[in-house]
Amino acid sequence: MPELPEVEVVRRGLAAAIVGRSVTDVTVLHPRPVRAHPDGPTGFVTSLTGRTFDVPARRGKFLWMPFRDGDALLAHLGMSGQFRLDAPAAPLQRHARVLIDLDDDVQLRFVDQRMFGGLSLAPGGAELPVQVTHIARDLLDPEVDLAGVVRRIKAKRSAIKRVLLDQRVVSGIGNIYADEALWVARVHPETPADRLSTHTLGALLRAARDVMEAALAQGGTSFDALYVNVNGESGYFFRDDPASAGNGAPCERGATPIRRVAFTNRSSHFCPGCQRRR
DNA sequence: CTGTGGTCCTGTATGC
DNA sequence: TGCATACAGGACCACA
Numbered sequence: 001m002p003e004l005p006e007v008e009v010v011r012r013g014l015a016a017a018i019v020g021r022s023v024t025d026v027t028v029l030h031p032r033p034v035r036a037h038p039d040g041p042t043g044f045v046t047s048l049t050g051r052t053f054d055v056p057a058r059r060g061k062f063l064w065m066p067f068r069d070g071d072a073l074l075a076h077l078g079m080s081g082q083f084r085l086d087a088p089a090a091p092l093q094r095h096a097r098v099l100i101d102l103d104d105d106v107q108l109r110f111v112d113q114r115m116f117g118g119l120s121l122a123p124g125g126a127e128l129p130v131q132v133t134h135i136a137r138d139l140l141d142p143e144v145d146l147a148g149v150v151r152r153i154k155a156k157r158s159a160i161k162r163v164l165l166d167q168r169v170v171s172g173i174g175n176i177y178a179d180e181a182l183w184v185a186r187v188h189p190e191t192p193a194d195r196l197s198t199h200t201l202g203a204l205l206r207a208a209r210d211v212m213e214a215a216l217a218q219g220g221t222s223f224d225a226l227y228v229n230v231n232g233e234s235g236y237f238f239r240d241d242p243a244s245a246g247n248g249a250p251c252e253r254g255a256t257p258i259r260r261v262a263f264t265n266r267s268s269h270f271c272p273g274c275q276r277r278r
Numbered sequence: 279c280t281g282t283g284g285t286c287c288t289g290t291a292t293g294c
Numbered sequence: 295t296g297c298a299t300a301c302a303g304g305a306c307c308a309c310a
Contacts, residue, residue: 078304114288167304267301
């Protein structure tokens with residue numbers, strides 16, 4: 001599933017292909033991924049056609065493609081969304097949902113199996129779509145205020161893992177990177193956020209940033225076939241950490257079996273030996 | 279306001 | 295074999 005590094009890889013792929021290109025036609029194959037347009041898919045098609053793309057931007061896992069007129073096409077890949085660049089005549093991917101024809105005979109395709117992702121028009125959103133204003137800066141953003149993020153985390157009593165996943169506090173961290181950062185920093189996922197020291201929280205954020213940078217350097221993480229770049233290629237960054245280890249696999253820092261526990265409708269993997277509750 | 283848990287989706291894996 | 299169920303998970307929303 002795409003997380004921040006994967007979304008950045010996609011952004012770069014789009015940047016190389018769509019800047020200066022105009023939309024000549026739009027086809028909505030499934031209405032679900034077209035979000036929040038007052039006139040539905042039909043209005044969405046009408047409002048995109050004829051516009052010219054500028055350089056794609058990203059914050060956390062939100063990606064947007066500004067138009068030169070100041071509006072933007074906003075996208076979120078959800079769990080299974082992909083952007084693909086294909087010849088218009090190329091066979092459709094099984095879960096192709098929206099097709100955007102460009103003026104250089106390339107078709108930008110939004111493909112999404114589970115449809116947690118979606119596209120929407122962001123009027124005036126070239127700089128920052130209104131749908132993204134509540135999303136905090138991510139850890140790869142040069143302007144992110146790490147000390148400020150630490151202060152915001154310390155002000156919360158929720159479990160640290162839930163806070164790490166709260167995109168209003170710091171964006172771009174998903175379930176797997178949260179588990180990995182917690183493991184690196186030896187923090188139990190259910191520790192109340194306000195019980196952690198500034199030092200530990202700093203280490204936790206650095207761990208999250210480091211692994212995302214490493215994944216980005218490798219072209220994104222390949223967990224499964226659901227993440228590919230715009231050319232349909234998987235990343236090459238495979239990790240051996242608690243999050244990708246199965247329940248019961250030994251922790252690499254010792255022999256303690258990794259435990260899987262339910263966590264707000266998903267799961268956490270952690271080592272009961274080196275990630276103690278405090 | 280804060281914190282929590284349910285919901286949207288479909289394909290794959292597992293269990294009976 | 296075939297059917298049913300669990301599970302994966304980001305963002306959002308309703309509710310206490």
